[in-house]
Amino acid sequence: MGRRNTMQKELTYEAVMSYPGHPSADDIYRVISSKHSTISKATVYRNLAALSEDGRIGRVESFANGEVHYDHRTEEHCHGYCMRCGRVVDIAIPYDNRLNIEAEPMEDGFSITSHKLIFEGICNECRKKEKENGTEGIKD
Amino acid sequence: MGRRNTMQKELTYEAVMSYPGHPSADDIYRVISSKHSTISKATVYRNLAALSEDGRIGRVESFANGEVHYDHRTEEHCHGYCMRCGRVVDIAIPYDNRLNIEAEPMEDGFSITSHKLIFEGICNECRKKEKENGTEGIKD
DNA sequence: CTGGGTGCAAACTCTTTGCATTCGG
DNA sequence: CCGAATGCAAAGAGTTTGCACCCAG
Numbered sequence: 409m410g411r412r413n414t415m416q417k418e419l420t421y422e423a424v425m426s427y428p429g430h431p432s433a434d435d436i437y438r439v440i441s442s443k444h445s446t447i448s449k450a451t452v453y454r455n456l457a458a459l460s461e462d463g464r465i466g467r468v469e470s471f472a473n474g475e476v477h478y479d480h481r482t483e484e485h486c487h488g489y490c491m492r493c494g495r496v497v498d499i500a501i502p503y504d505n506r507l508n509i510e511a512e513p514m515e516d517g518f519s520i521t522s523h524k525l526i527f528e529g530i531c532n533e534c535r536k537k538e539k540e541n542g543t544e545g546i547k548d
Numbered sequence: 549m550g551r552r553n554t555m556q557k558e559l560t561y562e563a564v565m566s567y568p569g570h571p572s573a574d575d576i577y578r579v580i581s582s583k584h585s586t587i588s589k590a591t592v593y594r595n596l597a598a599l600s601e602d603g604r605i606g607r608v609e610s611f612a613n614g615e616v617h618y619d620h621r622t623e624e625h626c627h628g629y630c631m632r633c634g635r636v637v638d639i640a641i642p643y644d645n646r647l648n649i650e651a652e653p654m655e656d657g658f659s660i661t662s663h664k665l666i667f668e669g670i671c672n673e674c675r676k677k678e679k680e681n682g683t684e685g686i687k688d
Numbered sequence: 689c690t691g692g693g694t695g696c697a698a699a700c701t702c703t704t705t706g707c708a709t710t711c712g713g
Numbered sequence: 714c715c716g717a718a719t720g721c722a723a724a725g726a727g728t729t730t731g732c733a734c735c736c737a738g
Contacts, residue, residue, distance in 0.1 A: 410692090410738095411692080411693095412691095412692055412693065412736085412737055412738075413737075413738095414692090414693060414694080414736085414737075416693080416694070417693085432727090433727080433728080434726095434727080446694095446695080447694090447695085448694065448695040448696065449695090449696095449728090450694080450695070450696080450697095450728090450729075450730080451693075451694055451695070453727095453728065453729075454693080454694085454729090455693090469614075473614070473726085473727085474613070474614020474615075474702080474703095474726090474727075474728095475614075475726090475727070476727085476728085488658045488660065490658070491661070497656060497658050498656075499658065499660075516637060516638075516672060517671070517672025517675060518628045518630075518637050518639065518667075518669055518670070518671050518672060519669045519670045519671075519675055520628065520639075520667045520668070520669040521631070521668055521669045521670065522667070522668045522669070523665060523666060523667045523668065524664075524665070524666045524668070525663060525664075525665050525666075526663060526664045526665075526666065527658075527660045527662070527663045528660070528661055528662045528663065528664070529658055529659045529660040529661045529662070530658070530659045530661070531657070531658050531659075532656060532657025532658060535657065535659055550713095550717090551717080551718095552711085552712050552713075552716095552717055552718065553712075553713095554711085554712075554717090554718060554719080556718080556719070557718085572702090573702080573703080574701095574702080586719095586720080587719090587720085588719065588720040588721065589703090589720095589721095590703090590704075590705085590719080590720070590721080590722095591718075591719055591720070593702090593703065593704075594704090594718075594719085595718090598718095613701085613702085614701090614702075614727085614728095615701090615702070616702085616703085
């Protein structure tokens with residue numbers, strides 16, 4: 409009934425833990441397949457799902473493109489999404505867990521179990537690029 | 549250069565305005581095509597994008613499945629996402645726009661332009677269903 | 689042994705795009 | 714008129730699934 413430990417799962421885990429930032433499933437797939445070319449993308453997806461269900465890695469979703477990202481940090485924290493390049497960064501904001509409004513149903517009967525605070529903006533790298541290109545102001 | 553007013557765009561607008569709740573693009577497509585069977589799904593997508601860009605309708609995204617929902621309300625407000633059925637509901641929470649932390653770059657250089665506060669939970673209808681089925685507690 | 693895991697390809701969902709045609713301003 | 718908008722179908726991106734085979738416990 410339990411989970412098995414396979415080499416593929418360990419490779420997936422190690423890839424997430426050593427990846428700087430917040431890799432997508434495809435990022436992880438590329439890292440692993442560069443050394444272990446026979447691994448299947450489906451296996452990576454399945455293992456990422458299993459590992460995050462088991463709490464061994466973090467799962468970060470709900471960005472503009474619907475992509476799911478993974479995280480070597482498993483504790484709750486806020487993320488920022490770069491509107492230019494799609495990069496996901498950690499945001500060190502103390503507000504998040506102050507919103508202690510879970511549990512009681514709202515006026516319309518909606519029962520909140522969790523919340524996410526997501527920031528959107530421009531990451532450092534993209535801001536640098538914009539300065540270099542002299543396109544500081546309005547742009548898209 | 550400007551936008552044109554077509555019948556399809558008005559149909560799309562009317563469908564969003566008269567739809568109770570937060571329809572997906574496909575919800576809107578189904579409503580319109582039931583009376584106007586020749587409309588194309590691509591046209592609905594294009595018009596929903598144009599209408600929300602023009603601020604005539606609201607756009608609500610960042611939910612678990614990556615689906616985009618539309619909204620007849622255009623002012624900023626919080627949404628709740630039902631983990632059971634995917635329904636999106638309005639959440640009347642005063643916290644959201646109190647988070648006045650835009651504009652200044654963070655310690656790592658990330659420059660925040662906006663944020664979203666998203667709630668997850670169980671909607672009223674799904675809670676009722678669970679009670680009827682006697683499956684109150686742990687489940688999934 | 690046995691059923692959870694794997695690899696492959698095909699399927700799926702939501703959305704976008706190319707292109708010829710239509711039509712609003 | 715002329716370019717924005719349409720309809721259609723095909724392509725995309727990201728993810729999931731069916732199935733036969735494999736291997737960890």
